[in-house]
Amino acid sequence: MRRRRPRPAQVSAASNVKAVAGKVAHTCRAGDAPAMLCTGSQCINQAVKAVSIARGYLANDGHDLTFQTAFREGGTPEKPSVALYMAKHPLGWPITPNNVEMQVGATSGVQVVCTALAQRIREGIVPCLTGIGGDAVSNCVLAIGHTRLALEPDGLDIRARPEFIHVQKQGGELNAIKFHIHVDKI
Incomplete structure (x- = not known):
């Protein structure tokens, strides 16, 4: 069944x-x-x-x-x-180490983020994305979707593991979401 x-x-x-x-x-x-x-x-x-x-x-x-x-x-x-x-x-499954952090803002172009993310992954660098605020988090998610499509011809796919983090901005502490990216071969 x-x-x-x-x-x-x-x-x-x-x-x-x-x-x-x-x-x-x-x-x-x-x-x-x-x-x-x-x-x-x-x-x-x-x-x-x-x-x-x-x-x-x-x-x-x-x-x-x-x-x-x-x-x-x-x-x-x-x-x-x-x-x-x-x-x-x-828990503790092996995820791709993230060496570089990419800040994504509310006004970041999703295609720009997608292009940068895909290029870094092709170079063997797997960044993580960080967004502060609803629009920035949404831009991260959309960029992940577009990057999946961009990497498909290369035989690669990505998945994200989100977590809450605190960042220092303008003299204060803000909540943010950090997306750890994992690369899969397809």
């Missing part, structure tokens, strides 16, 4: 990220990780926060999560529509 994939988790801009993270963790404990469906920058931001929190919940069970961005029909440049396909891994 074939095992069914879990139902995708719908995420909205108003979603309670801890509740979504709890649902993701519960689903992962029962089997495979669900996908998350998001439309718009704020929804994407909420989904990434939920993945980051779910990683913490699952660490107690010896598991970790990554995601891959895939574009969905119906999205526009102003309101992108994506699926975050999550995968469950054993």
